[in-house]
Amino acid sequence: MCGTVVLPGTAPAAEVDPTASHLTGLVDPFIGTQDQGNTFPGATVPFGMVQMSPDTGATSGYDYNQSSIRGFSAVHLSGVGCGAGGDLPVLPTTGAVDSTDNARYALAYSHSDEQASPGYYRVRLAGGITAELTATARTGWQRYTFPATRTANVMIDTGQALHTVVSSTVTVLDDQTVAASITGRGFCQDTRPYTVYTVTRFSRPFADHGTWSGDALADGSSRSSGGGLRGAYVRFDTRNDPVVTATTALSYVSVDGARRNLAAEGHGSFDSIRAAARQAWEQRLERVRVQGGTDGRLRAFYSALYRSLLAPNTGSDVDGSYTGYDDRVHRARGFTYFQNWSLWDTYRTQAQLLSLLAPAEMHDMALSLLHVNEDGGWLPKWGLATAETNTMTGDPVTPFLVNAYNQGLLSGHEEEAYQALRKNADGVPPAASPFEGRGGNPAYLRNGYVPLDASAPHKPGDFDYGHGPSVTLEYALADAALGTMARSLGHDSDADRYFARGREYRNVFDDNTGWFRARNAEGNFVGPSDPKDSSGFHEGTAWQYMWLVPQDMPGMMRLIGGKRAADDRLDSFFAYDRLVRDPAGTARSVWVNDPTSYYGEDTYNPENEPDIDAPYAYLSSGQPWKTNDVVHAALTLYTDRPDGTPGNDDLGTMASWAVLSSLGLYPVTPGAPVWGLTTPAFPRIDITLDPAYYPSGHLTITAPGTSDTRRYVQSVRVGGKGRSATYVTSADLRSAGTLGYTVGDRPSHWGTGPGDAPPAIDQGG
Numbered sequence: 001m002c003g004t005v006v007l008p009g010t011a012p013a014a015e016v017d018p019t020a021s022h023l024t025g026l027v028d029p030f031i032g033t034q035d036q037g038n039t040f041p042g043a044t045v046p047f048g049m050v051q052m053s054p055d056t057g058a059t060s061g062y063d064y065n066q067s068s069i070r071g072f073s074a075v076h077l078s079g080v081g082c083g084a085g086g087d088l089p090v091l092p093t094t095g096a097v098d099s100t101d102n103a104r105y106a107l108a109y110s111h112s113d114e115q116a117s118p119g120y121y122r123v124r125l126a127g128g129i130t131a132e133l134t135a136t137a138r139t140g141w142q143r144y145t146f147p148a149t150r151t152a153n154v155m156i157d158t159g160q161a162l163h164t165v166v167s168s169t170v171t172v173l174d175d176q177t178v179a180a181s182i183t184g185r186g187f188c189q190d191t192r193p194y195t196v197y198t199v200t201r202f203s204r205p206f207a208d209h210g211t212w213s214g215d216a217l218a219d220g221s222s223r224s225s226g227g228g229l230r231g232a233y234v235r236f237d238t239r240n241d242p243v244v245t246a247t248t249a250l251s252y253v254s255v256d257g258a259r260r261n262l263a264a265e266g267h268g269s270f271d272s273i274r275a276a277a278r279q280a281w282e283q284r285l286e287r288v289r290v291q292g293g294t295d296g297r298l299r300a301f302y303s304a305l306y307r308s309l310l311a312p313n314t315g316s317d318v319d320g321s322y323t324g325y326d327d328r329v330h331r332a333r334g335f336t337y338f339q340n341w342s343l344w345d346t347y348r349t350q351a352q353l354l355s356l357l358a359p360a361e362m363h364d365m366a367l368s369l370l371h372v373n374e375d376g377g378w379l380p381k382w383g384l385a386t387a388e389t390n391t392m393t394g395d396p397v398t399p400f401l402v403n404a405y406n407q408g409l410l411s412g413h414e415e416e417a418y419q420a421l422r423k424n425a426d427g428v429p430p431a432a433s434p435f436e437g438r439g440g441n442p443a444y445l446r447n448g449y450v451p452l453d454a455s456a457p458h459k460p461g462d463f464d465y466g467h468g469p470s471v472t473l474e475y476a477l478a479d480a481a482l483g484t485m486a487r488s489l490g491h492d493s494d495a496d497r498y499f500a501r502g503r504e505y506r507n508v509f510d511d512n513t514g515w516f517r518a519r520n521a522e523g524n525f526v527g528p529s530d531p532k533d534s535s536g537f538h539e540g541t542a543w544q545y546m547w548l549v550p551q552d553m554p555g556m557m558r559l560i561g562g563k564r565a566a567d568d569r570l571d572s573f574f575a576y577d578r579l580v581r582d583p584a585g586t587a588r589s590v591w592v593n594d595p596t597s598y599y600g601e602d603t604y605n606p607e608n609e610p611d612i613d614a615p616y617a618y619l620s621s622g623q624p625w626k627t628n629d630v631v632h633a634a635l636t637l638y639t640d641r642p643d644g645t646p647g648n649d650d651l652g653t654m655a656s657w658a659v660l661s662s663l664g665l666y667p668v669t670p671g672a673p674v675w676g677l678t679t680p681a682f683p684r685i686d687i688t689l690d691p692a693y694y695p696s697g698h699l700t701i702t703a704p705g706t707s708d709t710r711r712y713v714q715s716v717r718v719g720g721k722g723r724s725a726t727y728v729t730s731a732d733l734r735s736a737g738t739l740g741y742t743v744g745d746r747p748s749h750w751g752t753g754p755g756d757a758p759p760a761i762d763q764g765g
């Protein structure tokens with residue numbers, strides 16, 4: 001998005017120079033908390049284990065439209081579409097403790113009495129209680145200011161969460177400390193359970209305490225254990241001192257692990273921890289300094305950058321201990337173990353953004369996935385805490401890890417990673433394994449496609465035979481990506497095999513209709529021929545999956561009749577003629593505008609993953625200026641309001657799309673070191689790079705005069721040298737130092753030459 005976006009009924013915002021104030025002041029954690037963005041506004045640090053945030057009763061935790069808070073819980077996943085986390089909701093109350101259901105003792109609040117910034121949250125609740133939250137990596141800090149009363153309570157609820165709590169235990173250890181363990185399951189469907197352990201230490205002794213089990217309250221009791229509603233309360237006299245601070249440490253290993261984390265990170269005052277959290281965010285955000293833009297555009301950009309850095313999450317304790325996918329305790333030596341893997345979403349955008357802005361953490365994330373394979377026997381699709389959920393389909397872990405390899409982030413582990421990916425690509429997890437893996441491989445390896453068979457046996461969760469055509473496209477993309485790694489490592493016969501499989505997307509193309517379609521085990525195309533039909537397509541239609549062939553866009557376009565035919569389809573898909581006249585209006589009223597409207601659509605869905613790369617298909621059709629137009633329109637959906645992110649943010653996927661598209665540097669081919677070029681949203685962007693991975697140490701992107709009307713690339717210079725191609729490689733970024741755009745108010749011939757489009761991943765290209 002370039003320049004100023006003026007929404008109906010609003011005035012243009014004033015220009016802001018972010019160098020004049022802290023960048024954290026440009027982040028609004030409330031963005032995405034409305035209209036199923038499913039983000040959370042609470043306190044956390046980059047990639048932290050703890051996310052202290054209010055829960056209002058929404059599936060994902062916090063809904064801006066709801067008016068009461070049930071508790072402040074310690075675990076949240078940003079932007080996921082199903083209930084997860086919400087472990088250990090804690091709520092301050094006054095008066096008698098007479099309920100064990102957090103919905104009944106929920107407290108009203110107003111947005112006018114609420115504020116949030118990176119690493120800090122504050123709200124004034126009904127009854128005159130003020131709650132403040134901050135965090136370290138493994139501890140969540142709560143500061144409660146009560147009215148003067150003898151009955152100031154802190155409710156510690158172990159039996160309720162955003163998922164199903166199988167069982168929990170709460171133990172009052174002494175007059176300042178409460179320990180708990182919570183075993184939960186359920187993410188979009190029934191899943192394997194995981195257990196989180198907590199230790200909460202209060203700033204002063206409590207005067208009284210009790211526990212509950214089901215509907216029964218037990219004053220003076222120190223322990224409650226089992227299924228159903230469980231919890232404890234502690235009581236303070238606040239007539240002379242209204243402030244109570246609680247510090248909760250988490251561990252996925254043990255209560256002792258939580259104790260160690262508390263001992264390491266539980267020191268200092270609330271205000272000092274808040275300041276440290278803010279500084280941690282400031283250091284992250286200042287790696288990308290932009291100049292120009294309105295206050296609203298800057299807030300949207302830095303808020304998206306903030307959400308891009310929330311996950312994956314720290315999973316290891318301060319001593320390196322973590323619980324593996326075999327339910328055993330392991331030790332991460334020399335790296336941080338990460339967990340929570342929304343791979344089907346993040347392999348398209350966030351993986352590449354983190355490789356650029358947080359390569360050291362991305363290195364550890366890649367190692368963590370290799371340890372999942374070592375501990376659990378297989379690579380995950382969607383890993384939640386310490387368990388695989390088998391949510392979503394295809395083979396997303398392959399482009400994710402191959403991206404890490406191609407960015408130089410697997411040094412010393414290249415062959416280990418390759419062998420894990422090779423096993424995953426060529427096999428199927430055994431029946432005893434909880435992993436579904438590439439469940440469609442038996443048919444895919446035999447016939448070159450995954451048939452649609454909704455009745456096929458499978459493990460709990462999603463399964464690939466239920467989404468045959470889209471899974472075939474996902475497998476082919478992953479195979480081509482793996483081919484690049486095989487070629488680079490000298491496994492040439494494997495490379496030839498994977499590159500050939502990367503072209504098997506053609507096996508679900510119906511020449512008679514000109515669209516990808518489902519096939520049955522006998523090879524017959526099945527289901528309606530209308531490309532708006534979703535038979536076999538996971539959260540999409542043939543229209544939206546048409547462009548999920550980034551490994552071979554030239555070959556796909558030849559299938560449908562060449563570049564002109566591809567342009568015609570893209571123009572229809574984006575409602576291009578109308579979009580040029582009314583970008584924001586088209587994005588909001590013509591494209592898909594509901595995060596769950598996956599099916600029966602023939603237009604672009606900027607709120608879901610299958611087609612989020614589609615605007616960049618114009619780079620391959622020879623009309624790159626249309627990418628500028630579509631990206632410009634899509635960025636109008638990212639605003640600085642609570643509904644300012646399209647659809648579920650999915651652990652930073654959509655936020656990363658907005659950041660990358662604003663940089664004018666987009667990973668058009670997941671699993672390959674290729675970045676598409678389009679007009680940046682700001683006239684100057686200075687990126688600080690880690691010199692351990694990028695020798696230049698910086699990348700300065702310039703586009704003088706870029707605006708709503710001057711959004712067309714006229715020429716590009718990479719490291720001072722002219723570039724007619726519409727892409728650069730990671731090798732270019734490691735050494736170039738500068739990426740300069742000349743922009744104008746009309747399309748140009750830049751990027752339209754026969755060799756200017758991003759290359760296919762084929763035969764090592």
